[in-house]
Amino acid sequence: MPRSVPVARAVAVLLVLALAACDGEVRRGVAGAAGVRDPYFPKAGNGGYDVTHYGLTVGYDPEARRLSGEAEITARAERDLSAFNLDLKGMDVESVEVAGEAARFSRGGGQEGQELTVRPRDDLDEGAVFTAVVRYSGSPETITDPDGSEEGWLRTADGALGLGEPTGSMAWFPGNHHPSDKATYDITVTVPEGLRAVSNGELRSEVTKRGRTSFAWHVGEPMASYVATVAVGEYEVRRSKGEGVPPVYTAVDPSQVKESRSVLARIPEVMKWAELNFGPYPFSSVGAIVEREDDAGYALETQNRPVFPGAPSVELLVHELAHQWYGNSVTPKTWRDMWLNEGFATYAEWLWAEDHGGDSAQDVFDALYRDAYYDTREASDAVWAFPPAKPPSAARISDSPVYQRGGMVLHKIRQSVGDDTFYDIVQGWAAAHRHGNADTADFTAYVEKKAPGVDFSGIWKDWLYGDGKPDRP
Template sequence: MGRVGPLILCCALAVGLVAAANPAAYAAPGRFSPGAPGAGDPYFPDMGNGGYDVGHYDIRLAFNPSTKAITATTTITARATQDLSRFDLDFQGPLTISRLSIDGRGAAYTRGGAQELVITPPDGLRKGRTFTVSVSYAGVPRKIDDPALGVSGWVATTDGAVALNQPIGAATYYPVNDTPNDKATYTQTVTVPRGLTVLANGEPGPVTTRGGQTTYRWHMNRPMASELSMIAIGDYDVTRGVTADGLQNITAIGRSIDTKPGQGKVLNQTTAQIIHWESTAYGRYPFDSTGGILADVGVHYALETQSRPVYDHKTSDVDGDLLAHELGHQWFGDSLTPTRWADIWLNEGFATYSEWLYQEKFNGTPVQQSFAEAYAGEEDWSGKVADPGRDHIFDDLVYTRGALTLQALRTTIGDDAFLRLLTLWPTTYRYGNVSTQTFIQFVERLTHRDLDGFFHTWLYQPGKPKL
């Protein structure tokens, strides 16, 4: 979870300095209690926090490409879900805080462990109260390189940086309640030297240039999990279009990438085509714009960042299959987000199944053929699809066996029920959090059948299921 940050007991305001020197100066009444330092996910016990619910993040950030440093202020609007004496945010790495306030008043804080920013407000926060936390900080963000899960967080590039936050990277560049269970809306305002481009989630606002610096504004007005937030800074060729359903479609390709002439237009048009097709299968697209970014970031994966996936150009093929997968995630994983990381097959199984549907629709390969080939392949059947373990959430077990489970379900309940499921499941729980148990109950209600045995075999029992 990154390196232990330095213990910081300073605040810019005098009241903050007093509190840091004497935390008891702001002791809350006895009935107030601290929020939990974790959100309770067994795979990532230190991620997320308890005691409050975030409504909005306002991230204002300036980037210096010569030093790779950022200077930023993040303001969080949240609501207390208990009587809070203190609470935590996730914030890690070498970034130094210069000021921290709650509703404009200086507050005491400490930093400890791998990622905990522990904040003690001047007065206890009553349950139901809405409050704002503003944190100003600066430094060079440090990416996370987890031995099992790979690189995430703020990744420096030759011409800027790209932030890819699944599963544990958001806290590398902004203070956050880093749990999929606390979705929020976002405003991201990023200032860079003139000539660089900034892309992020959602819809663009006005772009202004002054004194050699250009400021970009992006707004995500639909609930978003922190692991799906994104910023891309660099030299990009941006293509803008509109899908058949009238959605703003913004795609970009890094100019350092050697692409064929016209590839920007191809990426934009293929994205629009797939979004329109997937909307006919899964129901109305859940966000207000779409797109994608082909970046020279060197992480060797693509990521379903909300509304605008990022494709590392070092992935094997940025083709229709990959776009169908990442864009399918906009319904399954982004709009519908698992309650626990153990349930990530609900993301990756449906996204992989989107590839099979794409192959059937555009290349004439029946889904059942894709199923048969995957079933007969060199598949590792040793794990549990719905509980793969912390270090295996990105394994083929979750992706391919998740898709195999869906096709096996289709042959069990029939085409009519399954195709209704593809639309009703993401529509019913739009913008919410779901679990494997929620899915099982939903399917059983839809079909009026007891399917516990089927799901136990395909999701919870190691070994190759018999057909």
């Protein structure tokens, strides 16, 4: 017998109230979004809250390939929340607490399986600062990017290496893994005695007990999770403090010590040059981690101390250190804005060569531009495959247009405004968005504001957003 409409509505209301109730109280908050709708990685990050600090305590056994961890995440609710998500790929979650109370949790996210949904005992009010503690363990995964490169937790001959760009950090700790949500960090890593654990920031303590050593690292400036790192293994460590430069901490695999020594010794020189060109260094320490050549397929600008697979060249060192300003301090709002990282770091290489007896930036620009019309090599054609501000897919955000054509955009600006205004723009951009996030529209607006008498529309149209090759010179 069909129910009357009023009865059906009453039953529906009762069902909603029953599902929304927790311990007898009606839920008024909503669940935070499972992703921030990044144009290339829509499931990355989470909505409804802003993380301010991560306290990560992890132990790793390289022989068993097992990691155990506790993540204490301090965040601010940006709306009334009945539930929120964290990104965590793989691993077994043992318990979750929110505000000191046990919280219900579930795993999901389809084939990607990266969503950890947390339902606190009580709703979180908008504006409330809360702490979530996640205890987890397992064998961390290596993640294959859309472009085929590997990130996440990379096993090495004597330990492991955690690399996060663009989403790999979710392989070894739960969090809001999108560059738009930056936080400070405390990272404590415990490993078998005789190994070292190197991370970001400054080493606060090193304690050995019962055959295991704990290394406590502190990151006092905001950091995007994709530039967080942990490197476990045998390293030759060097510390130095020179006049006018931040403390330098390098960790080098024993097989790479000889080849790396002369280049790493130039870090203070590179830093002084970079500050002259880009403005004050935005962090409190600097350095490098050098692994074996086959431990990773690429270098990465992990905050404070970039990771290199094998001894780096001076040019690569310049590139990754320039990222500390452009990418790590001024961080893209979405992965569509990668050229703001790579275009600046590539142009830093050109400026370094220009200032140290190599080709000028103009020479490099002219060669790339000339090759667009007279060079039939595949590498030349690749530079013009798409505009730097519009990569066609997640698999292409690290392709050569983002790097080289991104650098060419900066050189076109320099040609248009002259060196004095150009360096005002480069340094001012780093200062205006220090420890923050910005996108391409922010950058073009900033450039136009700093040079109000210059028409940049052609540069934006032809070099930044335009398809194909710009007009023949």
